[in-house]
Amino acid sequence: MIWSRRRRCDPPLTYRESPAGALVTRSSRGFTHYELHGDWGGVATHKKLVLIHGNVGSTLYIRNLAKSLASTHAVLTYDIYGRGFSSCDSTPHNKSLMVGQLAELLYCLNISGKINLVGYSLGGPIATHFASVYPTKLSSLTLLAPAFRPIPRHWKLLSQLPPARYLIGNIARYSLMNPADYAADWMGLDSTEEARREESRGLFKELYASEFDRFVNEPAFGSSFGNSLASMPWDDVWGPVAELGVGGRGKGINIAVIWGAGDNVVRKEEILEVLREKLGKGVLVEVVEKEGHSLPYERPKLCAELILKNVLEKRD
Numbered sequence: 270m271i272w273s274r275r276r277r278c279d280p281p282l283t284y285r286e287s288p289a290g291a292l293v294t295r296s297s298r299g300f301t302h303y304e305l306h307g308d309w310g311g312v313a314t315h316k317k318l319v320l321i322h323g324n325v326g327s328t329l330y331i332r333n334l335a336k337s338l339a340s341t342h343a344v345l346t347y348d349i350y351g352r353g354f355s356s357c358d359s360t361p362h363n364k365s366l367m368v369g370q371l372a373e374l375l376y377c378l379n380i381s382g383k384i385n386l387v388g389y390s391l392g393g394p395i396a397t398h399f400a401s402v403y404p405t406k407l408s409s410l411t412l413l414a415p416a417f418r419p420i421p422r423h424w425k426l427l428s429q430l431p432p433a434r435y436l437i438g439n440i441a442r443y444s445l446m447n448p449a450d451y452a453a454d455w456m457g458l459d460s461t462e463e464a465r466r467e468e469s470r471g472l473f474k475e476l477y478a479s480e481f482d483r484f485v486n487e488p489a490f491g492s493s494f495g496n497s498l499a500s501m502p503w504d505d506v507w508g509p510v511a512e513l514g515v516g517g518r519g520k521g522i523n524i525a526v527i528w529g530a531g532d533n534v535v536r537k538e539e540i541l542e543v544l545r546e547k548l549g550k551g552v553l554v555e556v557v558e559k560e561g562h563s564l565p566y567e568r569p570k571l572c573a574e575l576i577l578k579n580v581l582e583k584r585d
Contacts, residue, residue, distance in 0.1 A: 323390030351493025434495025
């Protein structure tokens with residue numbers, strides 16, 4: 270049984286209590302918090318956008334991006350399991366869990382027809398696996414700095430141990446609570462261009478305050494980060510990518526890869542060229558100068574323009 274309600278009162282899983290009025294749905298593996306932006310009344314198929322955030326993120330990270338896209342499209346964002354206000358248990362955070370979460374959410378919300386799917390960082394592998402399983406559900410696939418780089422073997426082995434996962438996750442959490450570490454991937458905070466500098470500083474101040482509260486009060490953050498590190502198929506994406514290439518299961522899907530040239534979190538080297546090779550000539554590649562991993566939340570309007578270029582472009 271799948272159902273929706275406004276606020277949870279008796280979840281059996283680890284979760285953070287959502288604010289009154291928040292949109293939450295229950296599925297087979299727990300609770301999913303989601304947000305709807307734009308006009309969903311009688312929306313046309315090509316107007317539906319779904320955004321998936323990254324490993325340490327939540328809907329907060331991509332809310333301004335969603336709002337920028339919502340002027341022309343209906344946008345759905347959601348917290349992946351164990352982040353934000355979505356629940357978490359000890360189930361491995363593998364591709365089956367993450368793909369199933371999105372599939373059930375779309376079913377629960379009665380979102381039929383095709384969607385335009387956008388995956389950022391860890392959301393990139395999730396979106397890619399979803400597209401591989403449900404290619405007929407997609408009009409377009411946009412990968413923002415997708416985290417396709419394999420995790421070092423010693424980290425993978427270490428993170429199989431629950432105490433190690435907890436420790437690794439909390440090291441990440443306490444690091445992000447430090448403003449300097451949190452700002453490490455922001456490119457415009459010290460820009461010589463006054464308008465850019467003020468825009469970045471304003472967005473940083475707003476987002477950091479909300480995220481700091483998350484890091485302090487979100488009970489599953491550390492364990493979820495470590496769980497995904499241990500369980501996600503970080504080195505099992507090239508098969509699905511190849512399947513989506515020219516002439517493959519992705520035929521008819523507009524595919525784009527967008528990367529900040531200065532991204533030091535998920536470096537494009539050794540990933541972007543393989544993506545080009547496996548996806549073929551039909552893929553749209555945008556490498557944005559003077560931008561980094563923070564592109565979706567530091568430059569939401571620019572990022573929205575790049576996403577819509579892929580969504581709206583007509584290709585053979």
